[in-house]
Amino acid sequence: MRSNARRNLRCAHARDGTPGRQPPHRRRPVRRRAGAAGAVLPRRAIYTGWLLGLALFFCAVAGVAQAKDTPRVAVIDWGQAQTLIAIGAPPVAMSQIPAYNEWVAAPDVPEGVRDLGLRVQPNMELLSQLDIDVVTITSMYSGLRERLAPIAPVKTIDIYDGQGAVWDRTVESTRRLGALVGREAAAEALIDATQVRIAACAAKVPEQVKPLLVVQFMDARHVRVYTEDSLVGSVLERMDIANAWQDGGNYWGFATVPLERLASIDNARMVVVKPLPVGVAEEIDTSVLWHHLPAVNNAPVLYVPPVWGFGGLPSASRFARLLVDALGRDCSAGGAAS
Known part of the structure; x- marks a missing residue:
């Protein structure tokens, strides 16, 4: 992540030409040869321009690679949506945001997350326009799989499937969602922080x-x-x-x-x-x-x-x-x- 941040910083500088740029009062004037029809650029200016072009090229390549590192996820289930938001990888789109705000309430849905409409009948036309890499569902929405599959791979991550204690399955689903978006450390941090919060609250009962x-x-x-x-x-x-x-x-x-x-x-x-x-x-x-x-x-x-x-x-x-x-x-x- 640090290397990506450094590349992004270089990209930002490269786009406005700031690396190596001197303040106007310190710039050397461009020398003109006597009798020349126009100014002749110094070798340093040519070299700097070449470096800037090369930097922009590599930044563009790095930006594409970085974007592909974190998949674009669409989520039908509110529990999965809140978990992805909590680990710092909010979905590109989710279902029924106003109802989420009323029934789930936290964490807040970041601005820019698209609303897919009803959980049982998501807006397939909108979903197909969002360049989604994966759609996550639970088995409750398995009836949607056939309609979702032509748009993006569909991944089922369950808690309430009768395959274990609900708490254990909730922790496991947190880890699976973290792995899906490359946020394993954040998922572990959420697990630890939740246990700390519950223990702190238990002490106040x-x-x-x-x-x-x-x-x-x-x-x-x-x-x-x-x-x-x-x-x-x-x-x-x-x-x-x-x-x-x-x-x-x-x-x-x-x-x-x-x-x-x-x-x-x-x-x-x-x-x-x-x-x-x-x-x-x-x-x-x-x-x-x-x-x-x-x-x-x-x-x-x-x-x-x-x-x-x-x-x-x-x-x-x-x-x-x-x-x-x-x-x-x-x-x-x-x-x-x-």
Whole structure:
């Protein structure tokens, strides 16, 4: 990278002619021979011009090589997008950026990343115009492979495939994405920083915290509750907080249940992950069922800003920080930014 930076610096100088250029008041005048029809350039000027031309040529070659060192990646899955952004290799294009901002929230999508539209129906015409080297998907979007393949090679990198614990698969997917874009060191740094952040947040958890029931509302009567083998559940485990939901779920790490199913869980505290669907806040505010749930009655409900429960390590560290914030503590210092 340093050699590339030096070449880029030489390129920038070469283009404006700055190497070896003297200030105007120190330049030697061009000598003219008596009787000559025009000025004769000194040998040094000819030599300098030749060097500049040669430098520009090599810079152009180096620039092409450097551009090809980092593949141009398009991403369908939000978890993969946030991971690539976090390791300093944002995708050229990704799906549903406004919805990402609402549901995932961090890290911020850099300016210039193109929006491919719906995750389940990306804009193939736009994608074909972006000179993409590879498209990454998860098995959830495997139905797109046949349509994506004529545009660029398609690489599946999974977490929720039932092939291992979600935390281990999340770490593995981080490494695979880092290798894909030549950012292995940055991927390892993200893994280490995430572990540091979660440990720092765990140290700030108040003593004798009740088991937590972490949910997201689907509508006013149904919630998605996160299991032990989910990203959320994995973070709770690493923070030494019990997960109140013990009935299992799907391989995505959640169960969709009616509110009535939560009535039997009495030794717990409710955590609601935002955003709430339109109108739900008003409905549960007047819901007798909601207010009679033991997990709601035991202590004030903890509302947490948006965290993508199916994301990568950036979502894990973000959940740890926001949960501790909701508990009235602070663990913002140290570890991965979220």
